[in-house]
Amino acid sequence: MRMTRPMLAGAGAVAALVLAGCGSSGDAAAKVPPTATGSLESLAADVRCKPNIQTDADTIRQAICTAPAGRFVLATFSTDRGQREWINEAKDYGGYYLVGRKWVAVGDDGTVTALRGTLGGDVEIGTDHHAHSGHRS
Template sequence: MRTRAAVAVAALSLVAGCSTAHPAAPSHGAPAAPKTATGSLEQLAAKARCTPDIQTEARELRQANCATGQGRYVLLTFATDRGQREWLNSAEDYGGTYLLGRRWVAVGDTGVVAALRGRLGGTVEAGSQHHQGSSGSGGSEGHSGHHTS
């Protein structure tokens, strides 16, 4: 799982742009999000109006790159809640904005995530980006301070 998670984190850093993170909170003036979507990676991608480009196909997680009129993002689904949380604990150190549902995450720029939230519902989290210069080879054990939904 650690190798697949590392690949997913590397892909997300390309989308999230480690040096260009945006502030973390959803807009207070944003319209209410719909009920949080559920389903397979393909079902979630269809709701988000994306044709998924599958990058990782594993028992623990599935990952696809997506692009819409608002921009590019990474969509991931997880086999377990624990797997999702472990991935988030590692990934949030790289910055970016995360849209969270039950056993799925979408990662992209703030504007892309806001548009996706209008289609998929979910909760927005932001990465801390305190590892900007990191090569990504270190572990994520001991990290805390992230917000849980």
């Protein structure tokens, strides 16, 4: 039986998916809970933080939190688009972003990693400007 190019491409994609699953232990994924949902207050309560509200608008609510995991900014959004626009702009400043559905927590690497163990979500990393901060002689 001779395979055509589209069939080979499809078979290659399936093989890549199967092999990708074989190489990982699955432990890291097993430790991340389903992504939390809810209001800013309920998310803060999940990580044992009393939020210090900084912005309380229709489109965004933002607070500073200090929790056992560390100090971080927690923001909730009224729309997915508003959240993505905010993250895209904020990432220019660097940092670590734990992203859930219509919420984001921003802090250092250790804090975001600890929060992920409770809130789930995906980690995104902002732009690293350290290489660009040097002065030329």
